[in-house]
Structures are given as structure tokens and as C-alpha cells.
Amino acid sequence: MKTAIIKQLLDVFGPWSSIKWSDTTPLGLFDIWPGKALYWELTCMLQADWYIVPVSLEGAYLRDAIKKQPGRAQMVQKFTKNVTEVAAIPFENYDLVITIDNILDVPPGLPNLFAFYAQEHWDPIYAHSLRRPLNGYDLFLAHMLDAPGEFRGLPQSVSFPYLHDPAVIRPVFSPPRQDITWMDWRTVVTLTNQPLDSSWSPQTDATLLRAQETLGLPVRCGSASKSKSYFIADEPSWGDAADYTRALAECRYYIALGRLAGAGQGLAEAAALGCLCIGQSDRAYHRLLCHPKFLLDDLFDLPARLQLLRQSSDLQQEVLAHQDRNLILHFRDRPLALLHQALQMKRTT
């Protein structure tokens, strides 16, 4: 399925340059990819080309990520390369076109399948799209998994996670595993009893030290960049996403509990890397991925459950097998099958 992924110039997620899959490698993508590795596995799994197009839709996400941050728009414009006009994209070369937010007006009658993710679930675009895909799109990909899960016909809003595949990410990031736990930064902020939008502080550092003492093993957290909104520094740190992923892959355990946000994408990424995850029952991705013994309601049982996991290599294997099985089913096979089904329907109608 030949795929194009399209995002707007000021969207800080994804690569900061239009690039064809044939001109790069999975690891090479990170050379132009600051911030978070969201969509990286999707890109690799679909072997997709990326197009960066001029801004045509200024939604709540873009206002939050760009307009509220003085100087960021200029910085993103300065460092983003190969911006492509929409009219210059050879749509006829693609079976599937995925855009980030509904940034295209899709005319009827095209043979390609047009789908979009909403970048942020709190953006009104997301809520509006849940009812029906906007702007002539065929599919709205509801990453919070709060739309119908089965494919019924076109157009449709459908539950569709960010894709993950252990077979894609593990060969690229396979450093020696260490007895370290990664703690989601929101968990650290929760433990510091501060609001999620508060910046990293000596108090959060002190929390990390106490967590290490309590859990009895080193605790890692992406503290360098998390004080910046959307993990974007004053200048893009090329390779940051790769460094983050590599550091995460070194950890045997991953913890995401407390006041979390979103569907639980961080945990899915950790599970794809083979970390043994402890998650929270109110997060959609956590429910799909976590072994029942390690899906908690809150922070209270964390030290005891981690201890249980650390003490038994049999249990560790069981947890990993559970995670892998569910990752492949829910984050690879089912979503890809749905895309194929939708494409087939698009072509036959």
C-alpha cells in the first residue's frame, strides 16, 4: 500500500522536511525528526513518504504548540526544509494518504483512500470528527480508541491507534537491556504533586531520587526536554527522538501511572521496544497492552508490583509475551487489515 503522510509546516510532530521513504532509512529519519517519535513506526511500517505543506488550518493544537510559544513559529519555519505545495504532491502515486489534522479538502471520486489523525484529542477537530470524517475524507483515525472499532463502510470514524510493530523498532533499537526503570514524566510530576503544566524543578529531581530509593533501582525520565512544550527546545535537537528511544530501549521496566493524559502512547512505544510495562486502567492503550497483574488503578501498589515483576524471570517472560501478542494484534494486524479493507471498498465503489 503506497502511502503518503502529510502535515503542515508548523506542526512540530514528525519530520521537519518532506522526504521520500526511498531516500532515507528508519534511523536516517531521525536526522530530520526532533521532538517525539510519534508516527515514526507508522512511517516505517507503511514505508511512507512525508510531505510538509504550508499551513492552511489553524486549529487549537497549532495555537497551543506554536502561537502560545513566542518565537516558535519563526524557529520552525527556519529549520523546516522542502516544504511542498499541496498541488505539487503526486497523489496519483499513492493508495493511501494520511494527513495530520483535516488539512485537505478532498474532492469526491478520487481512487485514493484519504484518512486523517487529529493531532490532539482535546482539539475540537477531534470531537467533531468523531461524528463523521470532515472535509470529504474517507476515514477519521480516532487514536483515543473512542470510535467504533469495526470497519463498516466509507466514510467512517474508526478507532485506530498509533501503529507499533516490534519487528520494526527492535532491530533499530536493541541496546543491552539494563535493570533500570523508565518513569513517564507525568508520573514524576504526579508524585511531586504539581500540575502537569508545571516546569521541571529541583522538587521533581528530588522526587526521582526518592522514587529510586523506594523502587530499589535506577529510575530514568526524559527530564532534559520535558520542560519544553511538545518536547521542542529553542532550537531543534536533531536526533533527540532517537536518543530518547535508545535510552528507553535500555530500560527493562516502564512505569506510567498517576495523572496521565491521552491514550497512553508512551507506554505503547515502550512495549514495542520490549520494556515490561506497568500502566493504569483508565488509559485505552494500557488496557490493551498491560498484563492484568500490572494494570493498576493508581500509584499505591506500584512498589509491590514492580518487586513482584523483578523477582520472577518467568513472570517477566509471560508479561513480555502478553504485551507482544496484544501489540501485534491491536497496533499492527487489525489496523492494517482495516486500511486494506477500506481501500478495497474505496476502489470498488
Add this chain to the structure above:
Amino acid sequence: MIPLARPTAAKPESASLGPVQPLSWRLRHAAKTALLRVRNSVLRRPSAVKDRRLILDFIAASHMTVLEIGAGDGNSIQQRSTSCVDLLKVDAAGRELFVIRDAASLLERHDAPVVLYGNADLTSNFGYHPVETMWLLQRYGYRFFMVGASGRITPLPGSPPRDTMLIAAKPSHPLYPSLEGRPR
């Protein structure tokens, strides 16, 4: 003269610790009775649950050895004689975690006291979540009981609601079966 004094029990150096008595079967019985009285009478009245002083008074009146740590006491727990404490009551206006950390040598002991403290959300002023206090006590071997709104003491299955009075006790403590609501 303290009746039934245990010869090995050191007496506290500070007179500010409240009534101090060595542990004997009579005092164990008194302590148990005190907590039962707390459970059966004072804490049944929701208004009394908020008044921790009442709880302390009841327990103190029972001749339990009580060490009370308040907000202004800082690290002074280490400087006190703590060889014979049956109950540690902590009301440190959000600093409970640090007070309890300071009491490590006391709380790690096999005969560690029952700990009574409030799970109020004042801890954000000190940069930590109330669950951290529970994690710390868990490390010392404590288990938790919650004083419910009705005054009932029940084992705590997970995280307590905010603003709850908590009782932490080790299974080895003589009062533990009473807290669990089963006969000793």
C-alpha cells in the same frame, strides 16, 4: 513510680512526650481498649474524626506510650528517646513524609509503634504525593487501616481518599488483630 516497669525500657529524656509507660500485658490491654474506645465511640461521630486531638487524648488516657510529632518539630524525633513508643501520632501539616523518614530507626523495629496520621493534601506544599508516605511505611512492613467517615476502622485495600485519617500498623503489633476486627 511506674508500676510493672519493664527493667530494660529506657525512659524518655524529654518531659514533653506525654505520659510514658512501659509495655506490659496490662498496658497492652489498655492500649487495645483505648483504640477500641476510639473505634467504638469517638470515631463514630464524624465530627470527632476531624479532631485528631480527641483521638490522641483517648489513647494518651489509656497510658499508651505516645510520641506526638507536630508541624514545628522538624527533625527532633531523632533527638528524642524513642525506646518505648507504642503510638506515633504525626500531624505535621504536610511534612509527614519527612517526619516519618526521620523516624526510620524507630519504625524499622520489630516492635515499631502504630502510626496515626492524616492523609490530607497539604503535601503539595512540600513537593510530594501522599502515596509516598504510604510507600515508605510499607517498606518498613506496615499495613494500613482507614478511619472512615462513620468512624469505622477498615483495612485499606488501595489508595485512600484524600483527607482521611490513616492508621498504620505492623502485623507483629499487639493491636494489629484488633484493627483487623478479629479477636486476638
